[in-house]
Amino acid sequence: MTLALRLGKTLAELAGHQAPMTARELIFWMAFDQLSPISDRRSDVHAAQIATAVYQSQGAKVAFDDVLIDWSGEEEGVAEDDDALETLFAALSQS
Structure with a gap:
C-alpha cells in the first residue's frame, strides 16, 4: 500500500488494471490511515x-x-x- 500511496495510484492500477477504486479498497486505505496516517x-x-x-x-x-x-x-x-x-x-x- 505504501508504494501505491507514494505513486498516487490505486492498488488495481499497480496490478495493471485501469479500474476505479473499489469500496473494498477504500476500506483498506481507511484502515491503513489508522495505522500510518496519510495526511498532513x-x-x-x-x-x-x-x-x-x-x-x-x-x-x-x-x-x-x-x-x-x-x-x-x-x-x-x-x-x-x-x-x-x-x-x-x-x-x-x-x-
Whole structure:
C-alpha cells in the first residue's frame, strides 16, 4: 500500500488494471490511515516528536500532547485574546 500511496495510484492500477477504486479498497486505505496516517497529520506528529525531544533536552517538563498541534478548534478554556497576542509579538520583536 505504501508504494501505491507514494505513486498516487490505486492498488488495481499497480496490478495493471485501469479500474476505479473499489469500496473494498477504500476500506483498506481507511484502515491503513489508522495505522500510518496519510495526511498532513503525520508531519504534525513528527514535528511534535522533535519539538518534545528538544524541549526535554533543555530540561523543560513538556509532554508530547502539549506540543502536538490540535486543528480541531475545540480547545477548552482558551479564549481568543488579541491584546495578549499583540503583547507577545511586541516582546518577540524587541528580542
